[in-house]
Amino acid sequence: MKKLTTLTLAAGLLALHVPQVQAQQARSPYQTRFAVDGPITAGLGALSITGLLLVQKKDGLTDAQLAALNKNDIPKFDRFSAGYYSDRAQTAGDLIVYPSLLIAPGLLALDQDVRSRYGQVLGLYLQSMLAADATFTMTIGNVTRYRPFLYGTEGGGDRNSKISTNSFFAGHTAHTAAATFFAAKVYHDFHPDSKARPFIWTAAGVVSVAEAYTRLEAGKHFLSDNIVGLAVGATAGILVPQLHKKTGNTYSISPVQGLNVNGYSYSGLSLTKRL
Numbered sequence: 001m002k003k004l005t006t007l008t009l010a011a012g013l014l015a016l017h018v019p020q021v022q023a024q025q026a027r028s029p030y031q032t033r034f035a036v037d038g039p040i041t042a043g044l045g046a047l048s049i050t051g052l053l054l055v056q057k058k059d060g061l062t063d064a065q066l067a068a069l070n071k072n073d074i075p076k077f078d079r080f081s082a083g084y085y086s087d088r089a090q091t092a093g094d095l096i097v098y099p100s101l102l103i104a105p106g107l108l109a110l111d112q113d114v115r116s117r118y119g120q121v122l123g124l125y126l127q128s129m130l131a132a133d134a135t136f137t138m139t140i141g142n143v144t145r146y147r148p149f150l151y152g153t154e155g156g157g158d159r160n161s162k163i164s165t166n167s168f169f170a171g172h173t174a175h176t177a178a179a180t181f182f183a184a185k186v187y188h189d190f191h192p193d194s195k196a197r198p199f200i201w202t203a204a205g206v207v208s209v210a211e212a213y214t215r216l217e218a219g220k221h222f223l224s225d226n227i228v229g230l231a232v233g234a235t236a237g238i239l240v241p242q243l244h245k246k247t248g249n250t251y252s253i254s255p256v257q258g259l260n261v262n263g264y265s266y267s268g269l270s271l272t273k274r275l
Contacts (some may be wrong), residue, residue, distance in 0.1 A: 026113035029189040030244040032120055037127065037244075044130035051137025058144070060162045071151045077223065083152030084219035093214030097172045100207060101129070104179035113190050124241055125182055132178035132236035133171075136229075140166040149219030170221040170229030176211040177233025180204035185238045189245065208233065 071082035105125050108114045114121055145168040149155045158164060184204040188197050212226035221229070 026116045026190070028117040028120060029246060030117075030120060030124065030241060031246045032123060032244055037123060041123070041127045041130060044127065044134045047134035048130055048137050051134065051139070051141040054141025055137065055162070055166065058141070058162045058165055060160045061146070061150070061164060062160070066150060066159055069146060069151055074151075074222070075224070078148075081148045081216055081219070081222055083148065084217060085149040085152055085154040086218050089214045089217035090220065093172055093211055093218060093220075096207065096211045096214065097176045100176050100179050100211075104183040108183055108186055111187065111190065114186060121186055124186075124244060125179075128182045128236050128240040129175065129178055131240055132174050132233045135232050135236070136169065136171045136174050139169060140171070143168050145222075145225070147220055148216075148222055152219070155219075167221055168225050168228070169232065170212065170215050170226045172215055173208065173212045173221070173226050173229035174233035174236075177204075177208040177230045178237040179233075180207045181234040181237030182241065183237075185241045189241060204234075204237075 071079055074082055105122060108121060109118060144165045147164050147167045150159060150164055155164075181204045184197075184200045187194070187200050191197070208230050212221075212230055215221045215226055215229075216223060
């Protein structure tokens with residue numbers, strides 16, 4: 001996941017600048033400008049890398065520190081999963097998150113309207129993923145929270161690893177949510193009248209929750225870590241396309257009348273612009 005950020009940054013910047021063929025193109029609901037989006041995407045990539053460098057500077061736990069851990073120090077709503085550990089759940093989570101990073105944009109490519117604007121959509125996808133990733137890496141680089149499995153006896157060499165302090169927040173969950181909710185948002189915007197939209201939004205939520213469940217069962221993250229991760233990912237996946245939506249110049253004029261604070265009546269016209 002972390003390598004994917006670095007390897008795809010340049011490709012995504014190029015995607016934002018792919019010339020759009022005018023013939024047989026569906027109208028895009030988005031407006032992008034390389035002069036604006038290029039630096040933003042590069043900046044998010046830089047933040048992601050900075051966060052990773054901060055993680056490398058963290059220290060793992062000594063055996064004495066591990067022995068001193070007490071699950072009673074964990075907030076009550078998270079305490080139930082202290083000591084959880086499962087290699088099977090870890091594998092299941094990996095089999096959800098990594099394919100979803102390719103499947104989500106791949107499914108969008110099957111839609112003819114989206115495919116005609118695919119360069120633009122891929123640029124927005126990269127920006128969404130980097131927004132989630134930058135938030136994730138900068139957080140784990142600055143916040144120390146012990147993973148649930150440390151409160152048990154399993155985990156082997158990972159118990160002393162510096163990544164065992166990266167419980168807050170759930171990166172797998174955040175990246176899965178960013179990818180799936182981005183796909184749902186883009187389909188929603190390209191097909192505002194589609195009856196399939198509720199099912200697509202539901203699918204995005206189900207896949208993200210499934211990923212969160214595997215991370216909980218694997219002992220990698222507490223419940224609150226997963227809730228925050230899902231919220232961060234979904235926000236990135238939805239907000240980036242929303243901020244690029246064309247607002248147009250839709251104005252409406254309507255008559256208004258009423259009383260002011262002094263009791264005098266007034267009337268006139270209200271000019272409204274849709275944002």
